[in-house]
Amino acid sequence: MGSLSIKALVRRLCIYFLTIWVSATVIFCIPRLAPGDPIAAMISRMSQQAGYVENSDKIIEGWRKRFGLDDTPMTQYVRYLRNLLRFDMGYSMAFFPTTVSSMVKRALPWTLGLLFVSIIVTFLLGNFLGALLAWRRTPSVVKMTIPVTMIFTSIPSFLAAIFLLYVFAFRLHLFPLRGAYGRGLQPELSWEFISSVIYHGILPVSSIVLVSFGYWALGMRGMMITVEGEDYMHLAQAKGLNPFYTLYRYMVRNAILPQVTALAISLGTMVGGQILVEYIFSYPGMGTLIFTAIRNQDFNVIQGTSFILIVTTATAVLVIDLIYPFIDPRISYANSSIEKGH
Amino acid sequence: MSLSPSLEPGPSTPKMGRLNRWDTPWLNWKFLSGMSIIGLIVLIGICGRLFWNMDLVYVASSPLNLPPVGFENRRGQEGTWEHPLGTENRGCDMLALMVIGAPNSLYVGILAASLGLSVGVIFGFMAGFIGNWVDDLIRLISDTTMTIPSLLVLIIIQALIPQVSLTLMACLLALFAWPAPTRLIRAQVLSMRESGYVQMARLSGASVFRLMFGEIMPNLLPYLAASFIGSSAGAILAAVGLEGLGLGPQRVPTLGRTIYLALESSALLRNMWWWWGLPTLVLAIIFIGLFLINLGLDEIANPRLRRASG
Amino acid sequence: MLDQNQKPVVLEVEGLRVYYETPAGDVLAVNGVDFQLYQGETLGLVGESGCGKSTAAMGVLQLVVPPGRIVSGQVLLDGQNLLDLSERELRKLRWAKLSLIPQGAMNSLNPTMKVNRQIQDVINAHLDRTSKQEIRDRILELLQMVGLPERVYHMYPHQLSGGMKQRVCIAMAIALSPQVIIADESTSALDVVVQRVVAQTLLRVKEALGVSMIMIGHDMGLMAQMVDRIAVMYAGKIVEIALVKDIFDQPAHPYSQLLIESVPSLKEHKPLKVTEGITHDPRHPPPGCIFQLRCPLVMDQCRQQEPVSQEVRPGQWVACHAYQSSEADQ
Numbered sequence: 001m002g003s004l005s006i007k008a009l010v011r012r013l014c015i016y017f018l019t020i021w022v023s024a025t026v027i028f029c030i031p032r033l034a035p036g037d038p039i040a041a042m043i044s045r046m047s048q049q050a051g052y053v054e055n056s057d058k059i060i061e062g063w064r065k066r067f068g069l070d071d072t073p074m075t076q077y078v079r080y081l082r083n084l085l086r087f088d089m090g091y092s093m094a095f096f097p098t099t100v101s102s103m104v105k106r107a108l109p110w111t112l113g114l115l116f117v118s119i120i121v122t123f124l125l126g127n128f129l130g131a132l133l134a135w136r137r138t139p140s141v142v143k144m145t146i147p148v149t150m151i152f153t154s155i156p157s158f159l160a161a162i163f164l165l166y167v168f169a170f171r172l173h174l175f176p177l178r179g180a181y182g183r184g185l186q187p188e189l190s191w192e193f194i195s196s197v198i199y200h201g202i203l204p205v206s207s208i209v210l211v212s213f214g215y216w217a218l219g220m221r222g223m224m225i226t227v228e229g230e231d232y233m234h235l236a237q238a239k240g241l242n243p244f245y246t247l248y249r250y251m252v253r254n255a256i257l258p259q260v261t262a263l264a265i266s267l268g269t270m271v272g273g274q275i276l277v278e279y280i281f282s283y284p285g286m287g288t289l290i291f292t293a294i295r296n297q298d299f300n301v302i303q304g305t306s307f308i309l310i311v312t313t314a315t316a317v318l319v320i321d322l323i324y325p326f327i328d329p330r331i332s333y334a335n336s337s338i339e340k341g342h
Numbered sequence: 343m344s345l346s347p348s349l350e351p352g353p354s355t356p357k358m359g360r361l362n363r364w365d366t367p368w369l370n371w372k373f374l375s376g377m378s379i380i381g382l383i384v385l386i387g388i389c390g391r392l393f394w395n396m397d398l399v400y401v402a403s404s405p406l407n408l409p410p411v412g413f414e415n416r417r418g419q420e421g422t423w424e425h426p427l428g429t430e431n432r433g434c435d436m437l438a439l440m441v442i443g444a445p446n447s448l449y450v451g452i453l454a455a456s457l458g459l460s461v462g463v464i465f466g467f468m469a470g471f472i473g474n475w476v477d478d479l480i481r482l483i484s485d486t487t488m489t490i491p492s493l494l495v496l497i498i499i500q501a502l503i504p505q506v507s508l509t510l511m512a513c514l515l516a517l518f519a520w521p522a523p524t525r526l527i528r529a530q531v532l533s534m535r536e537s538g539y540v541q542m543a544r545l546s547g548a549s550v551f552r553l554m555f556g557e558i559m560p561n562l563l564p565y566l567a568a569s570f571i572g573s574s575a576g577a578i579l580a581a582v583g584l585e586g587l588g589l590g591p592q593r594v595p596t597l598g599r600t601i602y603l604a605l606e607s608s609a610l611l612r613n614m615w616w617w618w619g620l621p622t623l624v625l626a627i628i629f630i631g632l633f634l635i636n637l638g639l640d641e642i643a644n645p646r647l648r649r650a651s652g
Numbered sequence: 653m654l655d656q657n658q659k660p661v662v663l664e665v666e667g668l669r670v671y672y673e674t675p676a677g678d679v680l681a682v683n684g685v686d687f688q689l690y691q692g693e694t695l696g697l698v699g700e701s702g703c704g705k706s707t708a709a710m711g712v713l714q715l716v717v718p719p720g721r722i723v724s725g726q727v728l729l730d731g732q733n734l735l736d737l738s739e740r741e742l743r744k745l746r747w748a749k750l751s752l753i754p755q756g757a758m759n760s761l762n763p764t765m766k767v768n769r770q771i772q773d774v775i776n777a778h779l780d781r782t783s784k785q786e787i788r789d790r791i792l793e794l795l796q797m798v799g800l801p802e803r804v805y806h807m808y809p810h811q812l813s814g815g816m817k818q819r820v821c822i823a824m825a826i827a828l829s830p831q832v833i834i835a836d837e838s839t840s841a842l843d844v845v846v847q848r849v850v851a852q853t854l855l856r857v858k859e860a861l862g863v864s865m866i867m868i869g870h871d872m873g874l875m876a877q878m879v880d881r882i883a884v885m886y887a888g889k890i891v892e893i894a895l896v897k898d899i900f901d902q903p904a905h906p907y908s909q910l911l912i913e914s915v916p917s918l919k920e921h922k923p924l925k926v927t928e929g930i931t932h933d934p935r936h937p938p939p940g941c942i943f944q945l946r947c948p949l950v951m952d953q954c955r956q957q958e959p960v961s962q963e964v965r966p967g968q969w970v971a972c973h974a975y976q977s978s979e980a981d982q
Contacts, residue, residue, distance in 0.1 A: 014482075015482065015485055015486055015489075018482070018486050019486045019489055019490060022486060022490075023490055023495070026495060026498075027495075027498060030498055030499055030502055031502055151630075153633060154575065154629045154630060154632065154633035155625070155626045155629050155630070156579050156582055156583065156625065156629065158583065158586060159582075159601075159622045159625060159626060162601070162605070162610070162618055162622060163622065165610065166610055166615065166618075166619075170610055170611070170613075218637070218640075222640070222644070230759060231754055231755070231758075231759040231760040232759060232760050232761055232762045232763070234715065234717075234754065234760075235752065235754050235760045235761075235821075236762070237715055238713055238715055238746060238747065238751070238752040238754075239746065239747045239751075239773060239774050239777065239824075240742070240743040240744065240745070240746030240747045240748070240774075240777060240778065241743075241773055241774070241777045242743075242777060243743075245773075245777075249762075249765070249773075250762055253762075253764050253765075254762070254763065254764055257764075264489075265488060265489075267489070267491075268488065268489055268490060268491040268492065269491070269492075269576070269579075271491040271493075271494075272491045272492065272493030272494065272580070272583060273579075273583075275493065275494075275583075276583050276586055276587065279586075279587065280605070290494075290497060290587075291587055291588075294497065294501055294587055294588060294589065295588065297501070299501060299502070302497060302498055302501050303498060306494035306495070306497060306498050309491060309494055310490055310491060310494055310495075313489060313490070313491050314489050314490070317489045327764075328764065329763070329764060329808040329810065330763055330808070330810045
């Protein structure tokens with residue numbers, strides 16, 4: 001269709017880069033605002049926990065070099081941003097020669113995969129059930145049953161993860177206790193590997209879906225009820241259309257639009273929830289990486305992983321926002337000038 | 343639902359929730375049962391201290407790894423009434439942990455939500471009423487903050503500050519609790535500003551202050567309440583998440599930290615289900631309570647939902 | 653069934669009652685409405701807001717939604733009682749025989765569908781096996797009939813002005829050449845100039861197709877130009893029904909008289925008449941005549957006995973004791 005609305009697009013891109021820049025700056029500032037010398041404190045904590053820190057002088061050296069602690073804060077800041085642009089986030093302190101970016105590179109695909117699947121399942125299931133809840137023709141048995149399935153809604157996903165892990169993995173031995181694929185398998189494009197990944201993914205995905213689909217169902221129900229009161233629904237009924245067609249093309253089609261906006265808003269929370277779920281299942285994603293880093297006081301990894309996750313989330317939100325005009329003709333990028341005439 | 347607003351006879355259904363209606367919408371079973379659940383948790387937090395020895399939360403105050411009454415642990419020990427909910431591996435009494443931990447979680451949530459909501463009300467009204475660049479700026483900041491996964495920033499902060507108090511943690515959580523209420527209140531203020539009765543009040547020369555607190559605020563009440571509950575739940579969620587990762591207050595017993603310690607000590611594999619299960623259950627009850635309150639408030643604020651469910 | 657002009661009756665409504673359920677009791681929105689619609693005629697249904705005229709139309713269309721419900725009555729279209737039909741039969745009949753030009757044209761089009769798809773929907777739903785080319789031609793023809801340019805075909809509702817949306821609704825209403833069209837305050841949301849132009853389009857299309865139409869509105873001036881007969885509604889009942897000329901020349905019912913007097917005129921400056929009195933509680937109409945609280949001619953009889961509709965002049969039916977008593981005297 002027509003030309004892009006430049007102003008909206010620029011504003012949206014501004015928010016995107018602002019988010020990333022603000023996050024990067026906050027991450028830069030926090031260690032400097034923290035009381036005392038954080039690096040020395042960290043090293044001493046590490047030696048307290050581990051007794052002896054391997055390569056500790058190298059770490060301190062690397063750290064000092066990385067932040068150029070003798071330079072002015074401004075120089076440090078500019079260098080820091082330049083490094084970030086090159087995805088150079090320094091070295092892991094616990095596993096010294098390993099770079100943070102290589103660790104992130106290994107973990108990110110797992111997190112993205114899990115996140116993608118659980119969001120899609122949650123969104124589709126929730127909206128489907130919500131539409132059924134609001135539809136007049138849904139059998140009352142179904143309408144009574146759906147709220148019962150929403151009993152876990154609002155519970156933190158990692159609590160649900162512990163519960164599912166205990167019942168289905170520990171007690172019933174139906175699913176594996178940990179990991180993303182079976183032991184002794186190598187990541188490859190084979191049926192054996194893929195099926196193992198799916199098998200290992202069921203519990204993590206379920207624990208996210210179980211606690212969040214209810215929100216979408218309730219939101220969808222509310223939107224459906226609003227749409228049902230619209231004049232065009234009234235006319236659709238007068239038109240004598242097939243009720244399933246009306247449900248899909250008139251009700252759901254319009255009610256889902258605010259839900260997509262809500263999806264963009266809730267992504268941040270979902271990412272946070274998933275980090276914890278990964279940690280419960282020892283899933284080799286960013287969550288487990290962060291948790292291990294917290295335990296090892298590996299601040300570089302915490303910083304780097306968090307930054308990449310923030311960028312990932314912001315990008316996902318941006319993508320949803322940019323796609324949105326294609327599903328809502330009113331917010332279309334096309335020239336939406338009103339036709340004059342009678 | 344209705345044919346059209348002008349046609350509907352009898353008590354018309356205004357789009358905003360009005361409080362002075364023929365049925366008292368606050369008598370909503372979801373709202374009331376949610377309130378009862380949260381009230382019960384608070385009550386246990388207050389009265390539990392009177393009836394149970396709180397010194398039992400200290401490490402080594404009780405025998406180790408005892409199961410709740412009526413169960414047996416792996417070593418064949420049976421639960422005793424001295425520790426009805428069992429103990430964990432450092433010798434802390436689970437009941438005492440729950441009695442102290444549950445109100446702590448609520449305290450963090452409510453404090454963070456209060457701070458967030460206060461900022462949200464101020465910013466929301468400013469954005470809605472002043473408009474122009476103020477609105478643009480506030481929207482920009484809140485939209486930006488909203489897309490940042492707050493848990494990650496909190497992780498970074500708390501990884502560097504090992505000792506946080508509950509209050510400090512609540513303040514940190516509040517940093518991310520204000521955008522949602524701001525957004526909501528801004529939208530409501532904007533729509534109400536255009537509505538007939540506020541326009542009328544404006545024409546009759548009411549001051550902005552009177553407009554805000556006399557005309558708009560009362561109608562925002564259900565939304566503010568819902569926003570408050572939502573923020574509380576969000577803050578508790580983040581707090582429990584941080585505690586579950588081993589961050590947050592280390593000296594104060596919290597439910598999240600109890601779960602963290604249980605997971606760290608392989609309570610799952612040692613089949614000490616009470617250790618992680620009890621705090622999980624209490625948290626689940628808190629969240630379900632808050633959720634029910636919010637569902638109720640939703641129906642109170644939106645008569646259409648009420649009619650559809652009733 | 654034929655009237656004095658030998659025109660067949662296409663739609664007959666008898667004793668229609670539609671109530672709205674409220675916790676304080678049922679609101680009697682439509683409380684016993686009878687009328688007939690003849691082939692090719694336009695019947696105006698007028699009355700103040702809240703008198704139940706739109707609800708009556710929804711009752712005819714079988715589109716009353718909860719908390720409203722049809723309590724009793726008959727709606728005979730082609731001799732078929734719509735209240736007896738199954739949902740499937742009703743769905744088949746809707747739009748094909750009985751279509752609607754809705755009240756809120758601004759929001760009556762699905763915002764996420766292009767104009768052509770929305771018109772196509774009704775064709776697909778009711779006509780079997782129509783080729784894409786045929787449908788396309790038909791839609792373009794319809795757009796042309798209501799005076800819309802071809803480009804509207806590919807447009808979304810938000811790209812159209814209010815008048816254009818209303819024309820799309822008219823095009824949609826005539827897409828299947830129905831027997832009866834109900835136009836529910838179709839033009840009242842538009843500004844006056846657009847209103848007239850759209851109304852003329854509506855009339856022209858109606859004449860061309862020879863359909864019968866029920867026009868609901870409160871603008872007596874517009875009604876006078878557009879309709880053949882007028883039915884005046886008050887508090888859920890039709891108090892008078894007559895040819896448009898008769899009702900303007902000699903309004904019989906006191907309420908009709910008030911309505912006619914309220915039509916502003918350029919020729920004379922008359923003070924706007926404000927109807928004294930209050931309206932009754934729509935849940936509990938008083939015994940006797942429904943207009944008694946506001947009627948300037950109220951008599952004792954009005955408070956006891958409900959007036960029955962009687963023909964005071966050929967084709968002019970009135971439900972008022974003022975006429976009944978005079979007849980009783982004769």
